[in-house]
Amino acid sequence: NAGVTQTPKFRILKIGQSMTLQCTQDMNHNYMYWYRQDPGMGLKLIYYSVGAGITDKGEVPNGYNVSRSTTEDFPLRLELAAPSQTSVYFCASSYRQGLSYEQYFGPGTRLTVT
Template identity: 90%
Template sequence: NAGVTQTPKFRILKIGQSMTLQCTQDMNHNYMYWYRQDPGMGLKLIYYSVGAGITDKGEVPNGYNVSRSTTEDFPLRLELAAPSQTSVYFCASSAQGEGPYGYTFGSGTRLTVV
């Protein structure tokens, strides 16, 4: 029972490089989210999706892009990496957006931009 799987777990990027953080879930959840977590700052929502083909911006979307071609996958793309994007990135999914459904989180990707 995998839940939410994120790859890679760790990555070091040089300034200006690009990369895609992968996220896949096997629970058939419609809703998926990307958060970043900085020390002492809590979790900030980057992008979210309410179903395949539908995405929307969260609180801090600048410098990122997402796509949702299938229910299972929700990759996060970083273009032109900057030091400010050094963070831990978490992908999450939930069964439905409305109602008190909990999020299932992946174990995170720790990204360092140097």
């Protein structure tokens, strides 16, 4: 049981390039999330999904796109990379457990845009 996996671990992009950050979970969780964490800051929610085919914006969605064609995968797309998108990106998933929703996190992807 691998949990939440993310690829790549590190990436350097030039301004204007595009890329997809991959996220896969093998726990059959319905909920999946993408966060970014800037230095010295907390995690900010980019997008989330409550199930296959359903996505919604979080706190900081501009410059990103997501899709959720399967329960397992939740890729995050950067179309035109900008220096402001330099950050560490975390994917997470959760299941419903009563009234609480524990999130399981991936190891993160460190992205630098220069």
